[in-house]
Amino acid sequence: MSDKAKAKKSFNSNTLLLFITIVLFAVLYAGGCIAYGSKGFTHFQTFLNILITNAGLICVTCGMTCVMLTGGIDISVGALIAMDCMLLAVGMKNGMGAVPMVLIILLIGAVFGIFQGFLVGYLEIQPFIVSMAGMFFCRGMTAVICTDQVSITQEINPVFYAWANAKVIVPFGGYINNKGKYMAPYVRPGVIVALLVLVITFIMLRYTKFGRSLYAVGGSAQSAAMMGLNVKRIKMGAYMLSSFLCSVGGICYCLNTMAGSVSQATGLEMDAISSAVIGGTLLTGGVGNVIGSFFGVLINGTISSIVKTNGKLASSWPNILTAALLFVFIVIQSIFAAIRERNK
């Protein structure tokens, strides 16, 4: 087999995975529409609600995908979001403005990421251990800042409150409710931010030098170094990006919850990882893209939305279903890997 044909083949099996993910999302969503059509599942707004609830997760998953492309992992994201929300809430309660607080949060995210990235890239410590320490640190720091739940109300910060309650009307897909009134579908500003992050990350991964070098480092760090890439700096960059995007996600998350509390966003890191894996990103690095991860998030969101609409299923079902999906996907991935190995 010529090199070109080989490249095409491996490209195909990756696109096939992405295709399966998208089809699965469509099937799940269609299933939800058929089963719960009478409960309003067919409305366009239901889809937008999935986006609204998961805006933060989309940002986090984009960052997580970049880290996973280099063959690393960042499990500190959930705790970092909790710390971000707590800082936002406490900062605003003490009279800080919304814009300075957001900038501070983004700065903290970047600095935190640089620190983690330094430990992983330059000191060659296992990513899992570094980000686990990061997770402990952020979760504990959240409690050090404040142990109680702090809410952001209109009196505390009208600007942030206005952001959270702003509706961005979508010009299509509305419906007329049973009182004969036209209900225009809407999204929250967080969704716009999340989609922007998604598009920018997609472009960055595909067309910029940094994005492409992430794939190179994940494919083989040794070859990348021989090619003249600064592997250490690229790894550090990936972690910085992850924590930064996580902070962006934290702000989106906070716009949804409007509160800071110690137990917020527990287990979010696992949601992000499973979304990325369902979307076709390999934990060994070098394979994956954010579009797949985006659909991974949508699949997770659809499952919880279906369980919520049903109303009778136990609250633990989304976890079990997501885990079952994850199982199916990694088995498919490993079968593909085996086939590729055999064709070599």
Add this chain to the structure above:
Amino acid sequence: MWKKIKSWPLLLPVVALILVMAVNIIHDAATGANPLSFFMISLRDTTTSGTILYGRIVDIINRGSEVAILAIGMTLVVSASAGTDISVGSVMSLCASFMCMMLAGYGVSSTTTLAVPLVIGLVAAIVMGIVCGAFNGTLVAHLSIQPMVATLILYSAARAIGLLLCNDLIVYVRNPSFAYFGAFTGPIPTPIIITVICIVIVSLVLRKTALGMYIQSVGINAKASRIAGLNSKLLIFLAYTLCGLFAAIAGIVASSRITSADSNNIGLYLEMDAILSVALGGNSLGGGKFNLAGSIIGAYTIQAITTTLYALGVSSIQAPVFKAVIVILIVVIEAPPFKAFVSKLSAANAAKGVRA
């Protein structure tokens, strides 16, 4: 002599443990208490469990039992597969829920009489643990899935399945025979005895058979071990199954301690502590050579740190900050690039001395 100490594998965990003790002594001295109160062990009469051993060390060893038991399995997994089993905490919870569901009957939230004999409950928990371990092992060994992703499945599913089994309730089994595993045998806390039995059995098996060496050799180079005639897949599978078994034992202890199956809280974050003990014990998370004694000392060191932090007045939700700082310090000291940097510095200093 110095070189010998420097190359001692238990150096790191022992130094950490000594540091923790030193902090305790200084704290006691500073607050005017007896500086050695950390080491005091006394017999105390209680109304509930008779005469029992009492003291901070006893408490640390007792509370550290679950982590120590988990650390045994985790050490084997890390050694054989160069990966970590992040599902142990959830599997603990699932085993505890399954056991309490069997003992109390489905849908019963509180009982004082057992629905089935205690032995059946215990066997059920252990079988559940082994099944979970075998599931992880199959994924890692036979489907060659990265350990973290493979165990991520049970990490998120096991706790949820446990909740389903318990019908979303906290199942209380208020029966003295069940409470025994978390209570006292004579003056000694039973969890300590269970831990000691586990450690003794495992170290005997590792010493007397070649299993330990096989596992290490698979961890160092799976391909070479296979060519040398070892069944690498079976050994990795075995390591995960054992890890599941120990998770079940830890689950039994944890649930017996509180005489209930609290699916949401049993074993929460314990996988992190178990992995940490392995790393703290001087084992490389990259697989290969392992040191069981190191992991066990690591587990008790972590518990000692936690207890010390509480003694210093740090609340349980703020304690992770200090844990994180300690972890980072330890791994940075252990990191090869840092060691190289330090030895370069000292070499430069020596060179300067020669020139002068």
